[in-house]
Amino acid sequence: MKIxxxxxxxxxxxxxxxxxxxxxxxxxxxxxxxxxxIGGIKEESYRRLKAWKKSFWKREA
Known part of the structure; x- marks a missing residue:
């Protein structure tokens, strides 16, 4: 967030x-x-978003 x-x-x-x-x-x-x-998102929400993104790309392949 600082960057x-x-x-x-x-x-x-x-x-x-x-x-x-x-x-x-x-x-x-x-x-x-x-x-x-991204820096303003809480850690738990960030991890869920990251997991969703990984599952989204795995589903496409």
Whole structure:
């Protein structure tokens, strides 16, 4: 979660102070939001989500 917040801060600095392309800003923002969301999930919910994801991919193969 801390890395996500750091990336959001970097996004703000790059957006205001430098002429950075929208593609790079979009990648940074997307990764930051994803990390903050995953970091905010409780451990039990995260483990269930991870187990569901593994079972989903095993079912497809």
């Amino acid at each position: 996500g917040v750091l990336l959001i801060a970097a996004y703000g600095i790059l957006n205001v102070c430098f002429n950075t392309s929208e593609l790079i800003l979009g990648f940074i923002c997307t990764i930051a939001i994803t990390l903050v969301t």
